[in-house]
Structures are given as C-alpha cells and as structure tokens.
Amino acid sequence: MATQVRSHKAQKVLDRLSKKLNRQMVGSMIACVHCGMCTESCHYVQTNPDDPTYAPAYKADQIRKIFKRHHDWMGRVFPWWVHAKTILTDEDLEELKDIAFGKCTNCRRCTINCPMGVDFATVNRMVRGLLVHVGVMPEGVSVVSKDQWEIGNQMGVLKEDYIDTIEWMEEELQDELEDPEAKIPIDKPDCDIVYTINPREVKYDPRTIADAAKIFYYAGANWTMASEGWDMTNFGLFSGDDDLGGTVAKRVYEKVQELNGKMLVISECGHGYRSTRCEGPNWGGVTLPFDSESSVDTMLRYIKEGKIKVDKTKNSTPVTFHDSCNNARSCGLYEEPRELLNLVCSDFREMYPNRAENYCCTGGGGAMSMGEYTPRRLKSAEVKANQLRETGAKIVITSCHNCVDGLNDLIKHYKLDMGVTQLVNLVAEALVPPEKAVPAQEPKAAATLKGYKILVVDDEPDTLTYLTTVLEDNEATTLQAADGATGIELAKKEKPDLITLDISMPGMDGGEVFARLREDPETRMIPVCIVSGKPELRGLIYDKPHRPPEGYLDKPVEEETLVLNARKILELARKQN
Amino acid sequence: MHESQLLHFAAHRLQEVALLIMATVYTIRLIWLFRFKAGGDRQGRTGRFSTSPQKGALYSLANIAMPWAMESTRTKPVFWIQFALFHLGVTAAITLSFVIPYAPSVLNNGLVVFGFQAFIGAACLIGCYRMYRRISDKTMRAISAPDDYFSLALLTVWFAFGVLAAPNDISNGEGIMITFFMLTAFFLIYVPFSKIGHYLYYPITRYYLGRSLGYRGVFPIQKSVKPQKVAH
Ligand code: SF4
Ligand code: SF4
Numbered sequence: 001m002a003t004q005v006r007s008h009k010a011q012k013v014l015d016r017l018s019k020k021l022n023r024q025m026v027g028s029m030i031a032c033v034h035c036g037m038c039t040e041s042c043h044y045v046q047t048n049p050d051d052p053t054y055a056p057a058y059k060a061d062q063i064r065k066i067f068k069r070h071h072d073w074m075g076r077v078f079p080w081w082v083h084a085k086t087i088l089t090d091e092d093l094e095e096l097k098d099i100a101f102g103k104c105t106n107c108r109r110c111t112i113n114c115p116m117g118v119d120f121a122t123v124n125r126m127v128r129g130l131l132v133h134v135g136v137m138p139e140g141v142s143v144v145s146k147d148q149w150e151i152g153n154q155m156g157v158l159k160e161d162y163i164d165t166i167e168w169m170e171e172e173l174q175d176e177l178e179d180p181e182a183k184i185p186i187d188k189p190d191c192d193i194v195y196t197i198n199p200r201e202v203k204y205d206p207r208t209i210a211d212a213a214k215i216f217y218y219a220g221a222n223w224t225m226a227s228e229g230w231d232m233t234n235f236g237l238f239s240g241d242d243d244l245g246g247t248v249a250k251r252v253y254e255k256v257q258e259l260n261g262k263m264l265v266i267s268e269c270g271h272g273y274r275s276t277r278c279e280g281p282n283w284g285g286v287t288l289p290f291d292s293e294s295s296v297d298t299m300l301r302y303i304k305e306g307k308i309k310v311d312k313t314k315n316s317t318p319v320t321f322h323d324s325c326n327n328a329r330s331c332g333l334y335e336e337p338r339e340l341l342n343l344v345c346s347d348f349r350e351m352y353p354n355r356a357e358n359y360c361c362t363g364g365g366g367a368m369s370m371g372e373y374t375p376r377r378l379k380s381a382e383v384k385a386n387q388l389r390e391t392g393a394k395i396v397i398t399s400c401h402n403c404v405d406g407l408n409d410l411i412k413h414y415k416l417d418m419g420v421t422q423l424v425n426l427v428a429e430a431l432v433p434p435e436k437a438v439p440a441q442e443p444k445a446a447a448t449l450k451g452y453k454i455l456v457v458d459d460e461p462d463t464l465t466y467l468t469t470v471l472e473d474n475e476a477t478t479l480q481a482a483d484g485a486t487g488i489e490l491a492k493k494e495k496p497d498l499i500t501l502d503i504s505m506p507g508m509d510g511g512e513v514f515a516r517l518r519e520d521p522e523t524r525m526i527p528v529c530i531v532s533g534k535p536e537l538r539g540l541i542y543d544k545p546h547r548p549p550e551g552y553l554d555k556p557v558e559e560e561t562l563v564l565n566a567r568k569i570l571e572l573a574r575k576q577n
Numbered sequence: 578m579h580e581s582q583l584l585h586f587a588a589h590r591l592q593e594v595a596l597l598i599m600a601t602v603y604t605i606r607l608i609w610l611f612r613f614k615a616g617g618d619r620q621g622r623t624g625r626f627s628t629s630p631q632k633g634a635l636y637s638l639a640n641i642a643m644p645w646a647m648e649s650t651r652t653k654p655v656f657w658i659q660f661a662l663f664h665l666g667v668t669a670a671i672t673l674s675f676v677i678p679y680a681p682s683v684l685n686n687g688l689v690v691f692g693f694q695a696f697i698g699a700a701c702l703i704g705c706y707r708m709y710r711r712i713s714d715k716t717m718r719a720i721s722a723p724d725d726y727f728s729l730a731l732l733t734v735w736f737a738f739g740v741l742a743a744p745n746d747i748s749n750g751e752g753i754m755i756t757f758f759m760l761t762a763f764f765l766i767y768v769p770f771s772k773i774g775h776y777l778y779y780p781i782t783r784y785y786l787g788r789s790l791g792y793r794g795v796f797p798i799q800k801s802v803k804p805q806k807v808a809h
Contacts, residue, residue: 024786034725058716083722112790277623278618291621328795332623352804
C-alpha cells in the first residue's frame with residue numbers, strides 16, 4: 001500500500017505543535033468528555049443551529065485529533081477508536097485555517113461554560129500560531145501582521161502621519177479650550193503617564209485622542225504620548241504568533257522605560273489591554289518595572305479623586321454597554337466601566353447577558369481583518385443584534401476599538417437605530433470645566449471648509465445628498481458623481497481639493513477608482529477620504545500598492561466627524577504643499 | 578450459601594489486580610502530563626481585588642457543585658441534575674463493588690440495598706437517555722467517537738448489573754454477581770485509556786484555569802445582572 005508523504009508545511013506544523021504544548025494546553029486536549037455543554041454558549045452555534053461543525057467541541061476535535069494521533073497513547077495505538085487523525089496535505093491545513101480563523105473569534109465564552117475547564121479559545125489561538133508559522137492564514141492577517149512587524153503598528157500608520165494627527169488634535173484642543181498652553185506632549189521624559197493608543201484612533205477616530213487629551217488637561221496630569229512604541233494593539237494575540245506578540249509588546253515597554261514613565265496607560269481597546277497589560281510580559285518573557293492600567297481605570301480614578309468633575313446630565317441619551325471579550329473574560333475589567341458609565345451618563349441600561357457572560361461583538365479575534373468570513377460573521381452577529389435591540393438604547397458604549405468596528409457593522413447590517421461610542425467620548429462630553437477654565441469671552445466661531453472644492457463620489461443618492469449638504473453647510477464648494485467613471489472625469493477636469501469616495505459601487509468599484517486616481521499624474525496628489533459602509537471591503541483600497549488614502553470614515557458618518565476629518569485632511573495637504 | 582471460587586476470585590483478586598493496573602497506568606499518565614511545563618502569568622494582577630489565584634482555583638474546582646455558577650448549567654437545571662445523579666450512581670456502584678466482598682453485612686439492611694439500587698438504577702436510566710441523546714442529536718453525533726459510545730454503554734450495562742447485584746443474593750445463581758465484578762474489573766482497567774478517565778484530569782484543568790482567571794479577576798464569575806428596565 002502506498003504511503004502518502006506528508007507535505008513540508010504539515011510536517012512543520014506537527015514539529016511546532018510539540019514545542020507549543022504546555023500543561024494547560026494538554027489538559028484541554030485530553031479533558032473533553034464530549035458532553036456538549038459548551039455548544040450553545042457559542043454565537044456561531046446559536047445562529048447556525050443545524051450545522052454541528054460550529055460546535056466548540058467539534059471545532060476543538062479537529063485540532064484534538066492531531067494531538068491524539070501524535071501525543072496520546074490511545075490515539076497512537078487505536079486512532080479510529082478516539083477519532084485521532086494526522087495531517088498530511090496542505091489542504092488539511094486549509095481546513096484547519098477555516099476553523100481556527102473563520103469559525104471562532106477566540107471569545108472564550110465556551111471556556112467559561114465548560115464543566116471540565118477546557119479552554120478551547122487558548123487552544124485555537126495556538127493553532128492559529130502554528131498555521132501562521134507556515135504561512136497558512138487569511139490574507140488580512142498576513143497584511144496586518146506584516147504592517148505590525150515592519151512599520152511598527154497594525155494599520156501601517158507612518159510616523160509623520162501619526163505626529164501630524166497628534167499636532168492637529170493639539171490644535172483642536174487649544175481651540176476648544178482656548179488655551180495655547182494645552183498640549184499633547186510627545187516623548188516628554190519622567191511623566192506620570194505614558195499614554196498609548198490604537199492606530200485606528202489616528203486613522204479613523206482622532207477625536208478619541210483629543211478627548212483623552214482634554215481629560216488629562218482638566219485633571220492636570222503630567223502625561224505624554226510616545227513617538228515610537230505608541231501602538232498598544234498587538235496582532236500577535238489574534239494571529240497566535242507569540243514572537244510577534246512579544247516583539248510588539250516590548251516596543252511599548254521599552255519606550256516607557258526610555259521615557260522613564262511611571263505608568264503605562266492603555267487607551268480603550270480590549271485586545272490591546274489584554275495584550276499589553278496581561279499577555280505581553282508572558283510572550284516577551286519580561287517583568288515590567290512600571291505599572292500599567294486601562295484608561296478606564298485612569299478616568300474613574302480622576303473622578304473619584306476629584307481631579308475632574310463630570311455632569312452626567314450632559315449625556316442623557318439612553319446607552320447600553322458592550323463588554324469586550326478580552327477585557328471581561330480574560331482580564332476581569334467589567335465593573336470599572338460600569339461604575340464610570342453610571343457617573344457620566346444618566347440613562348444606562350444593561351444588556352443581557354452581561355459582564356464576563358456577555359456575547360462577542362463577532363468582530364473579535366481579528367475577524368474584522370478577514371473579509372472572506374464576513375458573511376459568517378454577520379450571520380453570527382444576530383445574537384448581539386438581538387441583545388442590543390432588547391435594551392432600547394440609542395448608543396452602545398464599548399471599551400474596545402475592535403468592538404466599535406464590529407458593532408458598527410452589525411448595527412448597519414441589522415438596521416438597528418443606534419450608534420457606537422466609547423467611554424472616553426462620554427467622559428469628555430460630561431466634563432465640567434474647572435472654574436478658572438471657564439472662558440469669559442464669546443466662543444470662537446468654528447472653523448469652516450470655506451474656499452475648498454470637494455468632490456463626492458457615491459452611488460447612493462441619499463448619501464450623495466447628505467454628504468454634499470453637510471459639506472456645503474460648512475461652506476465648501478461641492479461636486480457630485482454618482483459613479484466611478486464620472487468621479488474620475490470630474491477629478492481630472494475640476495482638480496478638487498479633496499475627494500470623498502465610496503467603495504461599493506456598481507460598475508467601477510471604489511478600489512478601481514482609487515487605483516486610477518493614484519496612477520494618473522493629474523489626480524495622484526488629490527487627497528482621498530474613503531467613506532464606506534462596508535469595512536470588509538477595505539482590502540480593495542489598502543491592499544493596493546499605492547499611497548494609502550488620506551482618510552477613512554465608516555458610514556453612517558456623523559456631520560461633526562465628516563467635517564472634522566475633511567478639515568484635517570485639507571489642512572495637512574496644505575501644510576505639505 | 579457459599580460463593581464459588583470463581584466468584585471469590587472475581588470479587589477479590591481480580592479487583593485488586595484491576596485496581597493495581599489502574600493505579601499504575603494513572604501514575605504513568607500523570608507523570609506524562611506533568612512533564613509538560615505549566616504556563617504562568619508574569620504580569621501584575623487585573624480585575625477585582627476581592628479575588629485571587631487561590632480563590633479562583635477553589636471556585637473553579639468547586640464549580641461543578643454549583644449549578645448556578647455557569648450559564649450552561651444555570652439555564653439547564655435538568656441536565657445538571659442528570660449529571661449529578663449519574664455521577665452519584667458511579668460512586669454508588671464503585672462503593673458496592675467494595676461493600677460486597679469486604680463488608681457484605683451492610684447489605685443485610687433492606688434500606689441500604691434499596692438506596693444502592695435507587696442511585697445506581699437512576700444512573701442506569703440516565704445512561705440510556707444519554708445514549709439516546711448522543712445518537713439522536715446531530716451535534717452530539719458529530720462530536721462522538723467510538724470511545725464515547727462504548728464508555729457510555731459500558732457504564733450503563735454495569736449499572737444494570739449493579740442494580741441486580743446490590744442484594745448480594747446468589748441463591749438463584751452467581752451469574753449476575755460474576756458479571757458485575759467482571760464488568761467492574763474491565764471498567765477499572767479500561768478507565769485510564771478512555772474518556773471515563775476525565776476525573777483524573779478534571780482537577781488539573783480546572784485548577785489551572787481557575788488560578789489564571791482568579792489572578793485576572795474573572796473567577797469567581799460575576800453573574801450577569803438582569804436589567805431592571807428593558808425598553809422595547
Ligand atoms: S463542555 Fe467541555 S467537556 Fe463538554 S463538550 Fe464542551 S469542551 Fe468538551
Ligand atoms: S471561543 Fe467563542 S467563538 Fe470560539 S468556539 Fe468558543 S464560544 Fe465559539
């Protein structure tokens with residue numbers, strides 16, 4: 001009988017598996033009794049009740065069978081008796097990839113519902129790491145990992161863009177507070193706080209940086225941001241790559257030490273908090289000589305110590321709170337955000353279940369970067385959508401940037417009438433200025449878009465009208481294009497100062513339009529801001545070998561956000577010219 | 578009435594040998610498991626300070642006796658009762674296998690015999706139901722290997738003979754008693770190689786999970802708070 005030869009990759013996976021096993025992992029491999037108690041704890045199962053391949057124990061078994069075949073005595077001697085099986089081909093690895101990346105968000109909900117203490121999420125992460133080691137992974141995981149290895153942050157934000165954004169936010173802060181001394185310090189040594197952020201804040205949500213700065217300003221904090229090692233997110237958590245995890249975490253730690261910072265504060269991000277606060281020292285094999293905490297703790301402490309004053313009536317819209325899996329189930333951070341919420345908003349409604357038992361936003365485990373699994377993700381999101389709907393809230397708060405994206409996406413998909421925001425925004429909104437800071441003079445008129453010509457390219461008539469109206473209300477001159485070809489034509493002819501571009505359009509999609517604009521010497525330098533309702537299509541833009549777009553906004557986009565971002569892009573472009 | 582040599586052998590020597598084999602295999606298994614390095618936490622503690630690695634580990638180990646602790650048992654009380662009765666049945670059947678050869682006078686009391694029969698009989702019925710569930714439920718079928726079916730069948734048949742053996746009466750022949758002890762011996766030897774050996778791993782997996790999640794302030798789990806006002 002011919003023996004099938006094992007592929008090189010499959011062999012490497014088996015070799016590495018032996019190195020990665022620790023006692024806890026082996027325990028999870030051998031302790032499952034196939035009782036099925038964990039089945040319904042998984043959001044994938046709840047939304048695919050007729051498909052047993054989503055059951056946590058089934059998914060775990062696809063990994064377990066390899067372990068059994070190579071490490072367990074029964075599996076070695078009587079493999080058929082315990083369903084032990086080896087891996088031979090690259091197709092076997094692809095099947096594993098589909099499970100490890102496409103059918104589990106590593107949310108750990110099954111873990112806390114298993115009577116045996118089987119930690120499938122941790123096993124699944126290990127398998128991701130084995131696959132990544134041999135290059136078997138979704139495209140998005142590869143792109144993001146590469147950015148984090150090479151550029152130092154997972155969204156490929158260049159240092160100059162990061163610094164520009166911080167300076168821009170500093171200007172916003174000074175305008176708002178009418179204090180030219182209001183600063184966002186960079187690389188200030190010997191501070192009490194070194195504040196680290198998610199690159200998503202730089203790229204899509206700079207308001208959170210300004211809001212945090214405002215809180216630090218009111219609290220009189222001695223704080224700084226860092227010019228390097230500022231990204232507290234860590235794709236190593238999602239890709240299962242401990243080497244990446246350790247390297248990224250150490251970049252942050254080393255910068256804090258270099259600046260002689262006393263405390264590392266991690267802005268609101270579930271996986272960032274877990275990676276930087278909890279797993280990083282383990283991956284990197286380091287013991288930290290400084291303290292670290294979530295910005296949620298910092299804000300709560302400031303209120304409790306009377307360093308900032310808040311007025312909860314300023315946030316009266318009904319809100320609910322979504323627990324990030326990494327915060328709640330892996331780091332125990334679930335009471336603090338609630339305590340803070342109750343201090344800064346007047347109508348907080350719990351969703352059910354909550355705290356460590358809350359459901360995943362379905363965008364966890366790096367799912368937002370894996371476009372190929374989007375239909376599955378959105379289907380499984382029905383559980384979360386129902387939870388949200390039940391609350392009757394108009395805003396869902398979450399302490400995680402990943403969850404913001406995941407929730408935004410499902411809210412749109414399930415047509416829920418609510419928005420998503422973070423605690424930092426609510427706290428900043430609720431701040432009561434200290435006596436001395438109350439401005440005596442009339443507030444300055446808000447800056448406008450006067451003198452700028454902006455081309456809006458979008459196939460949805462309502463969006464086209466909305467965007468142009470907002471821009472015109474802010475004194476910009478606008479041009480409209482309802483399809484890609486017209487957009488390109490108008491861009492060449494009118495040479496606008498900025499183009500807002502939808503991705504999903506019939507005919508020529510936004511990715512194609514973007515590529516042509518960047519390739520044409522006449523339009524190459526025109527700044528582009530993507531305005532899209534389909535985050536899963538980001539790859540169409542970001543995977544292109546061109547200079548990335550100057551901005552990215554999720555639909556539905558609020559007026560303030562649109563104007564703020566348009567102004568930022570235009571001002572940066574003006575400075576660069 | 579005196580027992581035959583065969584029954585005496587099955588109830589004594591065979592059991593002792595089976596127990597010895599089980600203990601040896603278990604020891605080897607534990608040595609194997611403990612040769613894998615245990616992962617640890619280098620970082621500072623997170624979460625509520627009212628908990629700790631010790632509390633987390635204790636909570637985790639006691640978890641199974643607290644049906645309210647996990648959502649999966651809290652929302653399926655009948656399943657948990659089944660689980661409890663099934664395992665009480667196992668305990669009763671094992672106890673019976675010691676009582677018959679070493680303290681048979683205990684079984685002169687009809688109530689004691691009834692007690693054994695009630696627990697073991699209930700476990701037998703639950704075993705039948707569990708087999709039905711494992712066969713009829715699509716997901717259970719998908720996660721079941723031959724070992725799962727065989728282990729459950731073995732226990733269920735063993736329970737059935739346990740019910741019959743509880744009166745310790747050989748006036749109508751020794752067949753039942755011999756079968757019960759043979760099954761017990763087979764069960765003891767097979768256990769470390771099968772899923773039934775999970776009780777050996779249970780304390781280990783639960784200890785490590787509890788220690789880590791206690792350190793991180795997750796265990797003991799704070800149950801979901803039911804919302805006061807739910808607007809529709
Ligand atoms: S609850 Fe635990 S033991 Fe039961 S099937 Fe799930 S992982 Fe296995
Ligand atoms: S970790 Fe979460 S997504 Fe993965 S199987 Fe368990 S419950 Fe499902």
